[in-house]
Amino acid sequence: MTIVPARVLGFARRFGSDTGGGIAIIFALGAVVLIVASGGGIDLMRSYQAKQKLSEIATLTCQYASRPSVLQLLNGTGGPGATSYQATVDGYIDRAVTTQKMGWTLTNTDRFVQSGTGPADVKLAVAVPTAFARIIGITQLPVTAAAHCYDGPNAPDPSGFVVKEGFEATGGANAVQKGGWAYYTIDGRSIARPSANPGSTPVYTGTGSAVWYGTGYCLETDEVGTISSTVPEGRQSAELDCENGSGRAGNSAISTKVDLRAGNQELRYFYRSRVTYRNYDPAYLCGSTAGDLSWANDTASSGGPVPNVSRTNQINVYLDAATAGANAPLHRTLDGRQELAGANLIDSCVYAPAWIERSVRIFVSTPGSYWLTFAADGQDDSYGGQIDSIRLCNGTCPDALQDNFPAAWAGGGKVLFADSFESPTYAEDVPRHGIAKGGNLALSRGSTGGSPLGWPAQDPSGWTTAPVNQVNYGTLHNGQSGASQGSQYVLLDGWSASGSADKNRKVMRPFLLDPGYYRVSYGYISIVDLSGAGVTGTSCQANPASGAVYPADGAGLTGTIRHHTTLATGRWTNLVGVFMSNGQLISTPVPGASQGAATSFRNPDGSLSATPAVPPDRVDWQRYDAGAVNPVIDTCGYADSFRWVPRTASVKITKPGIYWLTFSANGGTADGNGGGIDDVKVTALGGPYLANPPGNTTTIPVPDPQPGTRIYFTGFSIVADPFAPTAPLQ
Incomplete structure (x- = not known):
């Protein structure tokens, strides 16, 4: 590019040969000097900018060459020794020069010099073409930059x-x-x-x-x-x-x-x-x-x-x-x-x-x-x-x-979900003994919105009941509440709407949980009192050990049904198990069945069936498998005198996922009378960094790979x- 027009230089030559005017000669020579001087300043500025970029590249190259991950090539742990190391650093210099878009080619070949066991240095040189200085015969300006990388190749990378x-x-x-x-x-x-x-x-x-x-x-x-x-x-x-x-x-x-x-x-x-x-x-x-x-x-x-x-x-x-x-x-x-x-x-x-x-x-x-x-x-x-x-x-x-535990759940004791089973409202059936036989638990959605509860914008959804979409409610009897709070509770050993005894039932609900510690709490009641047959006290435990959960079941006991009459039944008629399972490991219920219809399940292999391949309550109480994919987190078998017993269980979640909480009637006798639950809550205790994790915690199984494995x-x-x-x- 021509910076000084030829016409200007021609005027300067004519002024210089004009002997008739000294002032003109002085002016002309001064103009040429001014033009060359100002243009030379621009050339010097370009060379200064080039030196700045070269210095940055030299510094970055030293940082790169000093990384342990790069030095290992020199030390023979990642390639063929010094040759690989030299080529790797030279390649970095080439990439850095390209990305800086300098527009000039390095003129020296000894850009990175290292002796294998001694010091290493970077030297970079370019020739910056001039524009104005060409007038006085200078066509390019040499520019160099250097940096000392290390005295020995084993120096640690200070940044890591x-x-x-x-x-x-x-x-x-x-x-x-x-x-x-x-x-x-x-x-x-x-x-x-x-x-x-x-x-x-x-x-x-x-x-x-x-x-x-x-x-x-x-x-x-x-x-x-x-x-x-x-x-x-x-x-x-x-x-x-x-x-x-x-x-x-x-x-x-x-x-x-x-x-x-x-x-x-x-x-x-x-x-x-x-x-x-x-x-x-x-x-x-x-x-x-x-x-x-x-x-x-x-x-x-x-x-x-x-x-x-x-x-x-x-x-x-x-x-x-x-x-x-x-x-x-x-x-x-x-x-x-x-x-x-x-x-x-x-x-x-x-x-x-x-x-x-x-x-x-x-x-x-x-x-x-x-x-x-x-x-x-x-x-x-x-x-x-x-x-x-x-x-x-x-x-x-x-x-x-x-700590990634959701801030809305942090701080300890944040209730994420609560259901007191007060809505919808049911009236007791005839004969009057405090039970409504046609309850639809899918309509009981609990509370998951607003502070301090945890899924504030989540679509409300109710519980799923199996084996049929129907559950009995305990209601007001003679105008008096029999619930642990409010006026209603859920009975898990069911009667059909027609009045006949039906199967043991389970109620299930999914929750989205992140890794951390949580507490499940609820109230438990025995609907059949066996104290007249000599069974007294309370039989509950947080999670069952190996062997029998309770003494062997005894059939033929006579108990009193709450608000009703007597019943010949077994010791386990009131048994309720509480489970929590990762949704990828069990058969999960499909919501939406009509009232009283059989519950269908989606099995882990994707198939649909009325019979779950991996039921969320498969427990043999005599030979409990502590490694079950759907572990028991709490059990209650009995509490005399129709007393409500408050229960809590702690769980540890190790992977984000959908976890199903299940309450199940597990009594050996399906006689339409058993345990009842009320006031269910799920509470966040804290994330993996929780200073004092709860004791007696059940770790909920998750799909492979297991946390911490390779x-x-x-x-x-x-x-x-x-x-x-x-x-x-x-």
Whole structure:
């Protein structure tokens, strides 16, 4: 580009040859000096800017070359020694120069110098072409920068981070600023069509020197206030279901290549949903495997133009061994429409209404290069989950892990659900003995809304009754209440509406629970009093030990039925068992049966049947299986004199999921008279960090992989669903 026009130089030459005017000569020479001086200042400024960029690259290169995960190549634990180490660092310099878009080529070949066991240094040199200084014969200005990396290759990495990404960088050739948010394209391609090829240049380079390649449509970054009112780090977060220009699609993935040393690593990141699901609030839904979240397909979503969709917020995390010259391996998204980077799933989040911090413990058995990938794998609609503050740490990340237990449930003693069975109201049948025989418990929805209860926007739903959709209520008798509170309670050994004795019954209700500790409380009563036959006192226990729960049943006892007459029955006629089960392990009832109709069940294999394959109350009281998938959390067999007995049971939940609470009449005699319950409550005690967990707690079984076990992949393993942060692996 010609900066000084030839016409100006011509005038200067004519002034210089004009002997008729000294002032003209002085003016002309002064003008030339001024032009050359001002232009030279511009040339010097360009060289100064080049030196600044070179210095930044040199500093970042030293930080990269000093990482233990990179130094292990020099030490022979991850490759062929110094040659691999030198090539890896040189490759980083090439990438850094490209992403800085300097426009100049490095002129020296001894860019990174290390002696194997001694010090290491970075030297970078470029020649910056001049524009104005060419007038005086200077065509380029040499610019250099240097940095000393270490005195010895065994110096520890002071930061401990292999990757640290907060998405705070802005601008770049592939960036399009939209005001409050920006998107980054893959190699400048159209964002209207997805691609499984990440291209040759990064989609995004962060301030922490991580270089991210993209598949899908694009990467979107959002400033505070655009989507989220807060972000865990800095002023921006990232969305991988990015805006592709149509508002109808955008699932994408970002991958960075990392060099991992042998031993323990920890991955941390923050996640938050963009689209709300009223049936999930305020819980979070994350797991180590796809199976952990296979049940989470609710469509009661709202937000933007994407109502009534499933999993729009899903983010999956992958880690895959890198092969020479290859990109990250691919997987197909849930909807089958795209191929995105990533193959080995190590973490997944479907929903979190607030920022949660995830931790993945990784043990590397084969050191070397790996691809770390974050992918949007849910509904492809340009509205997805947010991520921020990604950290891959050598050993354990330095900061304390955030407690993700829902804030609305924290603090101890928060009642999440309560049902006193007061609505609808029933009147006693004839003959009058305080019982209504045609109750529909599906209409008893309890209370789950408003402070301090826990699912404030969840659709109200009642209980399911089996084997038929009918239950007996205890009601007012002679105008007097017989309930532990209010005027109604539920009887679990039923009479049909026609007046004949029917089967033992169970009542069930699902709850969405996150890892933590909970308390189930209720009131129990024996409807048949056997004190006249010598059976006295109270027989209840929190969870049964091995062997018989109670002494052997004795038939032929005569007892008095509350508000009625006498009955020849057995010792166990009043027995009530309380169970809690993960919905993926049992046959779950299908609500909606008409009054008095048989209850149908959906079995774990997906089939429907009137007979559950895995009943939620399968218990042999003489040979109780302590490893049952549907464990007993409390039992009551008897309380004399028609006394209400308050009962509590504590449970430990280790995976997010739908858990079914079941109250079941388990007496050996189905005579239409047995135990009754009232005033059921579910209370949150606290999350995994609870300082004083309750004693005598039942841990509810969950599907495999079991929390704390290993999941093995090529070159590494992870800890599956740790209940609380785990120690480094061995």
